[in-house]
Amino acid sequence: MIFAYLDPGSGSLILQAVLGGAAGVGVAAKAMRHRWKMRKMLEGDAEAEPGDTEEGAGAPAETQES
């Protein structure tokens, strides 16, 4: 008897476009642009994070974001 609960993790899913190699870069960029637009729409004029658009890369920051 095994009860498998699987949390795919939103970040891990988006990352998979990048991990798909050259062909995935365009998909990743498109997905991030879409995400950014959605956030802007939801947050109105709240400050968006322009760095989010196509990077998603790099080492994690030392401090946790909420």
Add this chain to the structure above:
Amino acid sequence: MGDTTVTRLLDERGLADWRVLADSQLFAAAVPDGRLIAAREVPAPEGYAGSLEHPRLPAITYPFEWTFSMLRDAALLQLDLMAASLSEGMILKDATPYNVQFVGGRPQFIDIGSFEKYRAGDPWIGYRQFCRQFLYPLMLRAWVGVPFQAWLRGDPEGPTAEEMWRLLPGRRRLSPGGLLHVGMQARAERRMKGEAVRSTLAAAGFSSDLIAANVSKLKALVESFAWDSDDGSWVGYQSCDHVGRDRRAKSEFLVGVLETMRPGTMLDLGANDGHFSRLAVDAGSVAIAVDGDEAVLDRLYRSHLPNGHLVPVLADLSNPSPSQGWASVERPGLFERIRPDLVLAYGLIHHLVYTSSIPLAYVVDWLATFRADVVVEFVSPDDPMVERLTANKRAEELHPGRRQEDFDRLLSRHFDVVASRPLEGGTRQVYHLRPR
């Protein structure tokens, strides 16, 4: 559920997914070569859409009871089946090593229910789980130099990307595998927690080709992981004087028992290089080789030829795997899972008594709990090995009642002695015991 089979019940969706798998080239190839457990459709009971019958495996082991090479091979099997599934329009919906068992000396995938039809635009839902339960534990050993078993026993989900990132040495952080699968994943998980992204990915043109490319690169990364297992404290054990001298007599005694009993399963406690387990395999038994030293067990796994049914199990016998998971019944303890016909305890009791300080009476009581025949070696307090094990202990620090007459008296509470034989040197004796 019978003695030799296990039944899996399916709902409508599970039945549809099974039929896609059953018609695939993957299924036709992977069952005969042992990568996938055999399965056949049988009439379903009322209330279920379908029912499958699998062969019952003689031993179920968990990832924290595997050695490095075993987890690595299991990871490669998972990736191999992912790649083959994707090429036929299917996918494995999860990626946990609990879906893999070791059969015939090789990993075998046992969860037919993991295969499902791939839906266009979907990402690999099991990627994060693959990282936490396969990739990061392997990284722990290969890149950080830390055994993964204690972590997986404590937390079956495995390290998170964030935790793994904190553990990675600097140069590994800069490697593509460290940066992409650990660093970027840790960052992406933090920034996108709880967001709905599946439809976004599908709309952006995500396809199974991207998953296949990721799987292919993960395979190369896993193949690059190495661990030098030649420095275990028990690696040179078989070259010890008493081991070589007694090995022939102990082998003859065991072979005599194997030929008389023909046990289906022999549990070899303290298996070391697996010499006695191999004798059982040669006699047609399944040998479950338990040892607490990862290095010797990893060597045994790697040296064992496929087809012989030997299952290595990494466990500290003074602290074996407990029952875990939901209601403490989801993953039963080691000795609740394994019910042998014959228990072999050569070269073991004195280590439990003198190294782990378990009273001799407790050890005999424990051997009786298997309700199986036992072949055991008793080592008297005068043996040179015992003198070595107790070199730094005062007499009053040792439990009383450790002499052979004490052992014989303790045995008589649970067992009949079928046969016994002293070994050369006069300080050791082997016994074949049968429970009363």
